[in-house]
Amino acid sequence: MSEQTPGIYLDNNATTMVAPEVVEAMLPFFTEQFGNPSSIHRYGDRVGRALRTARAQVAALLGATHDSEIIFTSCGTESDATAILSALRAQPERREIITTEVEHPAVLSLCDQLAKEGYVIHRLGVDGHGRLDLDAYRALLTERVAIVSVMWANNETGTLFPVEEMAEMARAAGVMFHTDAVQAVGKLPIALADSAIDMLSLSGHKLHAAKGVGVLYVRRNTRFRPLLRGGHQERGRRAGTENSAGIVGLGLACELAGAALEHERTTVRALRDRLERGILTAVPHCFVTGDPDNRLPNTSNIAFEFIEGESILLLLNRHGIAASSGSACSSGSLEPSHVMRAMGIPLTAAHGTIRFSLSRYNSAAEIDRAVDTLVPVIEQLRRLSPYWGEDGPLGDAQTPGFSPAYA
Amino acid sequence: MWDYSEQVQDHFFNPRNAGPVQDANGVGEVGSLACGDALRLSLRVDPEREVILEAGFQTFGCGSAIASSSALTEIIKGMTLDQALTVTNQDIADVLGGLPAEKMHCSVMGREALQAAIANYRGERWEDDDHAEGALVCKCFGVDAGMIEETVRANGLDSVTAVTHYTKAGGGCSACHEEIEEIIARVNPTAVAVQAPRAPEPPQPAAPRVNTLQRIRRIERLIDTLRPELQRDHGDLELVDVDGRTVYVSLKGACAGCQMASLTLSGIQERLSAELGEPLRVIPAAPQQIAC
Numbered sequence: 054m055s056e057q058t059p060g061i062y063l064d065n066n067a068t069t070m071v072a073p074e075v076v077e078a079m080l081p082f083f084t085e086q087f088g089n090p091s092s093i094h095r096y097g098d099r100v101g102r103a104l105r106t107a108r109a110q111v112a113a114l115l116g117a118t119h120d121s122e123i124i125f126t127s128c129g130t131e132s133d134a135t136a137i138l139s140a141l142r143a144q145p146e147r148r149e150i151i152t153t154e155v156e157h158p159a160v161l162s163l164c165d166q167l168a169k170e171g172y173v174i175h176r177l178g179v180d181g182h183g184r185l186d187l188d189a190y191r192a193l194l195t196e197r198v199a200i201v202s203v204m205w206a207n208n209e210t211g212t213l214f215p216v217e218e219m220a221e222m223a224r225a226a227g228v229m230f231h232t233d234a235v236q237a238v239g240k241l242p243i244a245l246a247d248s249a250i251d252m253l254s255l256s257g258h259k260l261h262a263a264k265g266v267g268v269l270y271v272r273r274n275t276r277f278r279p280l281l282r283g284g285h286q287e288r289g290r291r292a293g294t295e296n297s298a299g300i301v302g303l304g305l306a307c308e309l310a311g312a313a314l315e316h317e318r319t320t321v322r323a324l325r326d327r328l329e330r331g332i333l334t335a336v337p338h339c340f341v342t343g344d345p346d347n348r349l350p351n352t353s354n355i356a357f358e359f360i361e362g363e364s365i366l367l368l369l370n371r372h373g374i375a376a377s378s379g380s381a382c383s384s385g386s387l388e389p390s391h392v393m394r395a396m397g398i399p400l401t402a403a404h405g406t407i408r409f410s411l412s413r414y415n416s417a418a419e420i421d422r423a424v425d426t427l428v429p430v431i432e433q434l435r436r437l438s439p440y441w442g443e444d445g446p447l448g449d450a451q452t453p454g455f456s457p458a459y460a
Numbered sequence: 461m462w463d464y465s466e467q468v469q470d471h472f473f474n475p476r477n478a479g480p481v482q483d484a485n486g487v488g489e490v491g492s493l494a495c496g497d498a499l500r501l502s503l504r505v506d507p508e509r510e511v512i513l514e515a516g517f518q519t520f521g522c523g524s525a526i527a528s529s530s531a532l533t534e535i536i537k538g539m540t541l542d543q544a545l546t547v548t549n550q551d552i553a554d555v556l557g558g559l560p561a562e563k564m565h566c567s568v569m570g571r572e573a574l575q576a577a578i579a580n581y582r583g584e585r586w587e588d589d590d591h592a593e594g595a596l597v598c599k600c601f602g603v604d605a606g607m608i609e610e611t612v613r614a615n616g617l618d619s620v621t622a623v624t625h626y627t628k629a630g631g632g633c634s635a636c637h638e639e640i641e642e643i644i645a646r647v648n649p650t651a652v653a654v655q656a657p658r659a660p661e662p663p664q665p666a667a668p669r670v671n672t673l674q675r676i677r678r679i680e681r682l683i684d685t686l687r688p689e690l691q692r693d694h695g696d697l698e699l700v701d702v703d704g705r706t707v708y709v710s711l712k713g714a715c716a717g718c719q720m721a722s723l724t725l726s727g728i729q730e731r732l733s734a735e736l737g738e739p740l741r742v743i744p745a746a747p748q749q750i751a752c
């Protein structure tokens with residue numbers, strides 16, 4: 054990419070640009086507003102007030118009843134871990150967890166570790182469109198379950214899970230319910246007061262706030278055990294001096310996101326659809342993964358057959374376009390992403406999935422340039438592929454005309 | 461995200477010899493869609509002099525898989541087949557200015573496709589090992605789960621320190637220690653971590669077969685030919701035993717941090733497998749003796 058070409062950022066599910074207004078709001082908290090909010094003097098007092106405002110702004114976006122239900126943390130991962138470990142410690146007689154196969158590693162790796170420590174982990178599978186079987190879920194809800202942790206929106210495909218309904222089912226069975234809403238907050242309207250959701254995680258850097266700040270919502274009267282004990286910050290539920298600049302920025306980012314929800318639902322969705330249609334029309338042998346009718350308005354995950362994701366990304370990057378891939382090639386394991394495997398994406402395509410995730414900062418011109426760039430990139434890589442002939446795949450899709458010494 | 465050298469980028473963005481060679485008389489295919497990478501290498505060989513006149517590649521894979529294929533074709537053009545057979549995956553990595561540990565398998569794929577293509581030209585069948593290496597555990601030294609498991613099993617290892625002495629795994633940043641501990645617990649459940657490393661028990665040799673002795677002698681001779689090179693690097697190598705396709709060796713290195721290709725077990729394994737024409741697993745049967 055030449056230095057002059059402006060980049061096109063289509064990787065907003067990985068992280069977002071900090072909104073300029075948010076940067077502006079944060080800056081004083083690195084300079085004159087450096088006080089410790091716990092201090093009694095005026096240096097601390099002003100910061101304390103700013104945190105109260107931020108807490109109210111977050112509570113408003115989530116539709117929470119009380120500001121005190123908002124606990125600031127350091128990231129989405131910390132919020133997820135706090136929720137799950139709290140439920141286990143508060144209910145030591147309950148030794149089971151219900152989650153899904155397609156959660157973020159923040160939940161899955163923690164559950165793997167808990168399994169080693171003797172907890173029983175139920176990981177709900179998904180169908181070819183990434184959907185859950187609610188009857189299977191219902192059958193697992195017993196008094197042995199400490200917590201259900203199910204993501205609101207999948208970070209790779211954008212597919213939405215019916216968490217409000219699942220939370221009602223958990224409540225009816227007397228089981229605590231947590232949702233990792235890191236990808237959903239700011240993209241969809243959320244009304245926690247009217248729901249049965251007990252705990253919810255969000256992360257600042259996914260909604261145009263800074264990295265290193267997150268929130269765990271804990272409904273009033275939910276039994277809770279802190280992850281970090283120490284000072285009385287966050288009413289003793291999360292010790293450690295507050296990241297005041299980050300929290301103030303997150304508060305404003307939530308207010309901006311709330312105001313932009315309608316824009317997200319209409320304009321961003323239209324841009325995403327334009328991108329998707331452009332690609333599907335121009336490129337043969339590719340398809341949308343996940344549940345196209347029930348997903349985040351900003352996300353499109355497209356599987357390109359017979360080529361590998363990392364090489365697509367490298368060529369796109371050269372033209373200034375940033376996206377991401379479900380390919381795990383860089384981990385050395387050569388396994389496609391756990392989400393693609395869980396959905397049973399065919400082998401011809403599982404290594405060639407690309408996620409495009411938009412934001413309110415993208416324009417129609419950018420989308421058109423992205424499509425125009427992508428089409429020749431795909432053609433170029435297919436010309437290199439041993440599975441691709443003059444003008445199409447060799448052999449039929451499942452058994453290409455390629456017979457290596459091992460399979 | 462991408463720790464690729466300029467040479468890797470150059471070969472990826474401007475691949476040399478992409479596409480099949482016209483009138484190829486040797487074609488090698490390795491990998492699969494399931495593995496996430498695959499390579500078809502086609503050669504036109506001058507039958508008189510056995511010289512590679514042209515080489516072309518078609519690759520499905522990541523950036524370094526494509527770059528490794530491109531580099532391979534440049535290396536082997538103009539070589540005789542016998543010269544080409546001595547090309548190692550490290551040679552490919554060297555031309556590329558090195559590859560990240562997670563991506564070394566891409567260069568291995570290149571070397572395997574070359575062997576397959578030459579075997580195809582000569583009308584032989586080429587057999588690869590089963591690629592059941594498992595995930596990379598130690599990124600500092602590029603050691604996979606299979607190597608650690610077999611070394612723990614063969615030597616009854618019971619601590620991370622012992623695994624480091626045998627395989628180097630865990631001797632760097634130490635981020636992989638938890639995973640190594642888990643492998644030890646799984647493979648050697650009776651392991652007591654505080655126990656001093658035991659003397660290695662010689663593994664039981666396989667039931668004698670007709671040509672077992674000859675085969676062992678060949679391995680021994682090959683190891684002897686590798687030794688001067690290792691001794692130059694202040695290392696050494698001894699054959700301890702051969703059990704089926706597993707070759708037990710004792711490896712002495714000059715320095716734990718030394719990443720000399722010739723000193724790595726996978727390098728030795730590759731040379732032995734290539735020269736014997738069968739997939740072999742080289743497992744250390746004694747701790748690596750490390751000077752510093």
Ligand SMILES: Cc1ncc(COP(=O)(O)O)c(C=O)c1O
Pocket residue numbers: 066067127128129130131157159204206207208233235236256257267
């Ligand atoms: C669904 C989901 N959960 C959790 C996280 C982790 O958030 P953080 O990076 O703030 O720890 C992410 C970020 O990638 C995510 O997409």
Ligand code: FES
Pocket residue numbers: 597598599600601629630631632633634635636637
């Ligand atoms: S990863 Fe094994 S020592 Fe660094």
